[in-house]
Amino acid sequence: MADELYADPRLVAVYDAWNGGRWDVEHYVSVARTLGARRVVDVGCGTGTLAMELSEQADHVTALDPAAGMLHAARAKAGAEAVTWVQGTAADLPESAFDLAVMTGHVAQVFVTDEQWAATLGQLARVLVTGGVLAFETRNPAAQAWRRWTPEDSRAETVIAGQRVESWHEVTEVRDGTVSFTTHHLLGAGPAEHVESRSTLAFRDLPMLERTLEVAGFSVESVQGDWDGSPFTEASPEIIVMARRV
Template sequence: MREQEDDRLYSDPRLVDFYDLENGWGQDTRYCAELARTAGSVLDFGCGTGLFLAGIADGRPMVGVDPASAMLEVARHRTNGEQVRWVEGDIRSIRLGERFDLVTMTGHAFQCLLTDADVKAALATIAAHLTPSGQFIFDSRNPARREWEGWTPEASRRTVAHPDYGKVESWNDVAVDEETGVVCYETAYRLASGETLSSRSSIRFIDQAHLAGLIARAGLVIDVWLGDWIGAPFEPGCKEIIPLGRLA
């Protein structure tokens, strides 16, 4: 996605250094790792720094796709990173000419798709890379929870322990377009030297009913809607919107 590729949070090596400190192995990657146990091949879109695939690499065919070269550079140098094929590409248009038993997209990377046209293109790509019995899964924050309201400087201020910079003060700031569901937020890190590293990102919040319609029109079927990465079923007030499905 061009927007993500241009976002310094993903393209500036110094900001990429902070990414895993705040986005490490979690419930999403653990859930997907369990799904992957019985998959003969795995494709991960928005793979970022490769934490997930490198963590489960065991010789099976695995491909990680991301538009940010700085993120992929980290992925290639991970332990077991050499067992994964890392591809720089855009989910809206990439075609690998292969099909996979499991297609994943975690870390809310799906929300970097800012329009219905982007979502339709991404879903077509997912469909094009699934085996007849393959599964796909991704996550999106539920707009009903209005999580962005906690992304103000006052509410988000925190300290991040960096191995080179030490304790770093960090915060977010946010602006919301209620009509489109697009949220623009700033991520900032103030180093001990006084220098501030910052980036601006845009993501979209999409409701479950609208997403369900787009998925159905893409020739995909949802077997279960999850409301979190522990496995609870989706309900209107859930934090997450997580479709787990397959080809129609």
């Protein structure tokens, strides 16, 4: 998991600027609407983009994140009082409290070890009612998205509070189903301040996801390969899962 990105207020602002209009938000809002979910938990909520949208249709939305910096930014947004913000992990949630749990923004990949992933799935099964749904996505390892995480292909610029920000990725290691990379940020102009954040993500294929979900007490109901609703294939960029607690 990235370190400075979730602690430095300047980088939290960069994260919020890049993720304010994510393409996955519409998908998960649609899932909640289709299921008629009234009690929803957003696991790894970041700065709260999805949780705020979900609060407009669900009776109770809990937004969970271990990073105080992310939650501070989320709570400062207009309408944030409609969401219950919790700093912590799934282990801190009450039992059988939710109809739907979502993990967006590739949060499923920050659980790097198999033990971390299994423990998280077990906790999510605990907090969902019987028949409740877990919805999440992860990058398809066969698509090798990290090959595009180069300074040339990933460089982007934005302006936050009048300050220019330039960012790019650089992969440092690919090993045993994980990818480690550094995100570089240049803040301001002439001379710009260089800030780095380091991350490691796990890439799990569909058979492994299905096995671990089954062990945790879930039954996979659907798998999509992209945000347009297309079915999953080996060439799909995403693995977008809906699984039901049985």
